[in-house]
Amino acid sequence: VLSIGVQGDGQVEHPSGRLYVPLTVPGDRVRARIVGTRGDGFAAEVIELLEPGPDRAQPPCPHFGRCGGCAFQHVADRAYVDWKLGRLETALARAGWRDVACAPLARTPPGARRRATFAAVRPRRKPGSPGEGVAIAGFHARRSHDIVDLGVCPVLDPRIVALLPPLRQTLSQVLHPGERTQVTVIAADAGLDVVMDWPEHLPFALREHLTKLALEADLARLSWHRNGTETTEPLVVRRPVRTRFGTVPVDLPPGCFLQASRAGEEAIVAAVREGLGGSRTVADLFCGVGSIALPIAAGGTRVHAVDVDGEAIGALGHAGRSLAGVSTEVRDLFARPLWPEELRLFEGVVFDPPRAGAEAQARQLSQSSVPVIAAVSCNPESFARDARILAQGGYHLERVTPIDQFLWSPHLEFVAIFRR
Ligand SMILES: C[S@@+](CC[C@H](N)C(=O)[O-])C[C@H]1O[C@@H](n2cnc3c(N)ncnc32)[C@H](O)[C@@H]1O
Numbered sequence: 001v002l003s004i005g006v007q008g009d010g011q012v013e014h015p016s017g018r019l020y021v022p023l024t025v026p027g028d029r030v031r032a033r034i035v036g037t038r039g040d041g042f043a044a045e046v047i048e049l050l051e052p053g054p055d056r057a058q059p060p061c062p063h064f065g066r067c068g069g070c071a072f073q074h075v076a077d078r079a080y081v082d083w084k085l086g087r088l089e090t091a092l093a094r095a096g097w098r099d100v101a102c103a104p105l106a107r108t109p110p111g112a113r114r115r116a117t118f119a120a121v122r123p124r125r126k127p128g129s130p131g132e133g134v135a136i137a138g139f140h141a142r143r144s145h146d147i148v149d150l151g152v153c154p155v156l157d158p159r160i161v162a163l164l165p166p167l168r169q170t171l172s173q174v175l176h177p178g179e180r181t182q183v184t185v186i187a188a189d190a191g192l193d194v195v196m197d198w199p200e201h202l203p204f205a206l207r208e209h210l211t212k213l214a215l216e217a218d219l220a221r222l223s224w225h226r227n228g229t230e231t232t233e234p235l236v237v238r239r240p241v242r243t244r245f246g247t248v249p250v251d252l253p254p255g256c257f258l259q260a261s262r263a264g265e266e267a268i269v270a271a272v273r274e275g276l277g278g279s280r281t282v283a284d285l286f287c288g289v290g291s292i293a294l295p296i297a298a299g300g301t302r303v304h305a306v307d308v309d310g311e312a313i314g315a316l317g318h319a320g321r322s323l324a325g326v327s328t329e330v331r332d333l334f335a336r337p338l339w340p341e342e343l344r345l346f347e348g349v350v351f352d353p354p355r356a357g358a359e360a361q362a363r364q365l366s367q368s369s370v371p372v373i374a375a376v377s378c379n380p381e382s383f384a385r386d387a388r389i390l391a392q393g394g395y396h397l398e399r400v401t402p403i404d405q406f407l408w409s410p411h412l413e414f415v416a417i418f419r420r
Pocket of ligand 1: 151195257258286287288291307308309312332333335
């Protein structure tokens with residue numbers, strides 16, 4: 001095995017093509033078999049580890065290997081960090097930049113991830129077994145729709161893991177045999193905020209079971225997301241789902257975006273703040289509920305915060321009402337990015353788009369006179385495209401801060417500072 005690919009699998013160059021071999025590390029010698037095609041080569045699986053590479057480590061989780069949540073627990077920490085930094089370097093090189101000043105990787109410790117989406121199913125009764133199956137809940141197995149019934153998870157906030165047993169109990173009562181659902185859990189300061197996917201309408205009996213779960217598990221709120229729609233309705237609200245961004249308290253709307261960990265969020269804000277330096281007026285584009293806008297505004301900067309999600313903007317506006325200089329706007333920035341004329345108002349811009357990136361907004365920024373831009377990205381590929389657009393408009397990439405919010409996964413986030 002020569003290297004590790006972008007999805008965390010070991011790569012082997014074989015006369016018949018490239019093989020992707022999960023759960024291997026560079027230097028491993030393995031006997032493997034091809035199990036299918038994949039991209040430009042083949043997917044393979046290990047039959048036998050003949051000789052371990054130097055960077056093997058003991059995985060801390062008993063589910064590792066089968067669970068699709070983690071890809072890197074078998075890799076020594078130094079090699080893991082080098083892989084993440086290498087991924088960033090490749091993305092920057094693709095956008096035309098080499099030897100960019102890079103801050104050390106900001107780490108998120110185990111047990112700190114505060115957002116998870118679990119899959120759950122109530123299995124059908126097996127022939128010969130006495131009753132219908134007990135529901136199982138956890139992450140999907142690697143490259144599979146099977147669900148790993150999680151007992152422990154060293155990555156998640158322990159409050160989220162502790163919800164799994166009562167959740168299974170409730171789902172065993174409310175799911176039909178063979179029925180599946182998805183449950184998103186956020187561990188906020190005020191307690192757990194749970195959103196359950198459900199089709200069409202909620203039968204009354206089901207509401208009763210869910211209310212009981214909310215009481216017994218002491219949830220802050222339990223909501224219902226109607227499958228295939230944007231609608232998320234609170235079902236039980238026991239206290240406001242309050243968190244704070246910097247020193248500013250915010251009540252989160254159900255189903256809103258929240259950075260995966262407090263440590264990651266703080267690292268993003270610190271890097272943005274440092275990059276935007278003395279900018280007195282800032283636009284925060286794709287601002288969500290204001291994890292960046294509010295702490296920056298609390299420091300005395302005037303911030304205009306824009307997002308397509310009206311509920312998130314409502315929560316941000318409400319939280320920011322005590323701060324001078326917070327304005328908000330609901331706007332689809334893919335269809336209607338801020339134009340150069342509007343951007344003239346700002347001494348700095350931060351944008352933190354979804355995985356698709358911010359192509360339309362980057363085009364407008366490239367024609368603007370904004371002196372400094374902080375680009376937050378969770379996708380090196382879309383970032384490379386947007387960064388090239390900024391470069392064509394005369395921006396220079398000054399510095400990047402890599403942030404590892406998704407411990408032991410192939411994901412990487414970073415903040416890049418561009419200056420005219
Ligand atoms: C990665 S999140 C970042 C949120 C925020 N910066 C934070 O740290 O919490 C991406 C945000 O982009 C918003 N978004 C997605 N598509 C959008 C669009 N077309 N126009 C404006 N905002 C959009 C989402 O609502 C979400 O809040």
